[in-house]
Amino acid sequence: MKSRVLSGMRPTGALHLGHYHGALKNWVRLQDDYDCFYFVADWHALTTHYEDREVIERNVYDMVIDWLAAGVDPERATLFIQSRLPEHAELFTLLAMGTPLAWLERMPTYKDQMEKLKDRDLATYGFLGYPLLQAADILIYKAAYVPVGEDQAPHVEITREVARRFNHLYGRIPGFEQKIAAAIVRLGKDDARYYEKQRKAYGETGSAEAIAKGEAIVRKAAANVADWTEDETELLLGHLKGSGKTVLPEPQVLLTETAKLPGLDGAKMSKSYGNTIAMREEPAEVTRKIRGMKTDPQRGRRTDPGDPERCPVWQFHQVYSTPEVKDWVVQGCTSAGIGCLDCKQPVIDAVIAEQAPWRERAAAYLDEPKKVHWLVEAGTERARLVARQTMKDVRLAMGLAY
Numbered sequence: 001m002k003s004r005v006l007s008g009m010r011p012t013g014a015l016h017l018g019h020y021h022g023a024l025k026n027w028v029r030l031q032d033d034y035d036c037f038y039f040v041a042d043w044h045a046l047t048t049h050y051e052d053r054e055v056i057e058r059n060v061y062d063m064v065i066d067w068l069a070a071g072v073d074p075e076r077a078t079l080f081i082q083s084r085l086p087e088h089a090e091l092f093t094l095l096a097m098g099t100p101l102a103w104l105e106r107m108p109t110y111k112d113q114m115e116k117l118k119d120r121d122l123a124t125y126g127f128l129g130y131p132l133l134q135a136a137d138i139l140i141y142k143a144a145y146v147p148v149g150e151d152q153a154p155h156v157e158i159t160r161e162v163a164r165r166f167n168h169l170y171g172r173i174p175g176f177e178q179k180i181a182a183a184i185v186r187l188g189k190d191d192a193r194y195y196e197k198q199r200k201a202y203g204e205t206g207s208a209e210a211i212a213k214g215e216a217i218v219r220k221a222a223a224n225v226a227d228w229t230e231d232e233t234e235l236l237l238g239h240l241k242g243s244g245k246t247v248l249p250e251p252q253v254l255l256t257e258t259a260k261l262p263g264l265d266g267a268k269m270s271k272s273y274g275n276t277i278a279m280r281e282e283p284a285e286v287t288r289k290i291r292g293m294k295t296d297p298q299r300g301r302r303t304d305p306g307d308p309e310r311c312p313v314w315q316f317h318q319v320y321s322t323p324e325v326k327d328w329v330v331q332g333c334t335s336a337g338i339g340c341l342d343c344k345q346p347v348i349d350a351v352i353a354e355q356a357p358w359r360e361r362a363a364a365y366l367d368e369p370k371k372v373h374w375l376v377e378a379g380t381e382r383a384r385l386v387a388r389q390t391m392k393d394v395r396l397a398m399g400l401a402y
């Protein structure tokens with residue numbers, strides 16, 4: 001069975017090059033080797049855009065078309081819409097019970113976004129809960145990997161903490177304590193004491209060495225103790241790490257090599273900064289935008305030599321240009337051998353070339369909106385099967401399976 005990948009995006013506007021280079025590129029790459037689940041995070045969009053339902057409505061399917069344009073393959077990946085799966089809300093509610101408020105308040109994205117989106121009132125319950133809702137989205141599919149941009153990494157980290165806490169609180173099977181005690185007795189007196197010592201060390205320091213030593217004791221028992229069972233091994237290995245059973249596995253973040261693509265002004269490319277180039281922006285518009293980019297502020301005249309390190313165009317060269325072009329830029333810029341418009345041209349050409357296949361694939365889907373709805377429908381039902389199963393496990397673990 002392939003391990004699962006999960007990621008989502010908010011339908012708050014046309015996707016831009018930052019979304020492609022930061023996340024979508026990985027989405028496309030991962031579908032060969034993983035069971036990929038990609039979803040429209042419309043509830044997450046509401047956390048900041050609760051006053052703009054038209055924006056969200058307009059962008060849901062348009063964003064799916066951007067994904068398909070980028071090369072996401074609906075035959076291999078499961079595409080769905082968050083709000084169609086109330087199971088996410090149920091898990092969010094259950095996780096909310098034991099999640100310390102301070103974990104959410106200290107999220108760097110929380111303060112950053114409040115600061116950045118000053119025109120919106122984000123002192124809401126929903127916005128504070130953004131990362132926890134994301135944790136529910138990830139954990140409900142027991143995802144192993146989460147491909148996102150750098151700004152999202154703290155959210156995957158809190159998801160890991162939430163999972164760890166859940167497993168610690170509820171990852172106990174019925175009769176767990178008795179079964180553990182019985183297995184420990186069977187290790188023999190000295191080994192039992194040594195095992196407990198390692199378990200304690202791991203609990204306090206998280207040391208991998210303690211785990212290895214504890215595991216060695218268990219493996220020794222498996223080899224030497226008469227009718228030692230698989231079950232006893234499993235039980236003790238889980239116990240060693242502080243839980244009986246992993247109900248919700250901890251996911252890992254996957255970043256691309258351009259986890260943070262700068263925008264036209266050099267700051268992170270972002271819809272709310274108005275510094276974006278959309279994935280399906282018209283070539284004439286791409287040309288206009290890049291030609292209009294500010295360059296090294298100290299290169300006032302064509303004859304002044306410049307410094308690429310002070311120029312946002314140079315950051316685009318890092319993503320789009322070959323080593324030869326980059327050498328040409330450094331040489332030409334620092335010697336005033338080329339002008340800024342000369343320097344911008346290879347970037348313009350590279351962006352337009354990159355967009356060509358996207359535009360072509362999108363056109364095919366734009367002609368058949370029903371087809372896009374249908375494949376999201378199919379994906380939503382596939383996701384529902386997995387989400388329902390996890391909720392059964394979660395309710396059972398929490399004692400809610402009356």
Ligand code: ATP
Nearest residue numbers: 009010018019022023148149259260261269270271
């Ligand atoms: P924006 O940041 O443009 O306002 P958004 O925050 O509404 O977009 P999200 O749905 O939060 O969009 O982000 C979708 C994905 O794209 C996330 O994985 C995010 O990390 C990534 N991403 C967004 N902008 C960039 C960027 N400039 N560089 C790299 N990755 C990015």
Ligand code: MG
Nearest residue numbers: 010151152270
């Ligand atoms: Mg974002």
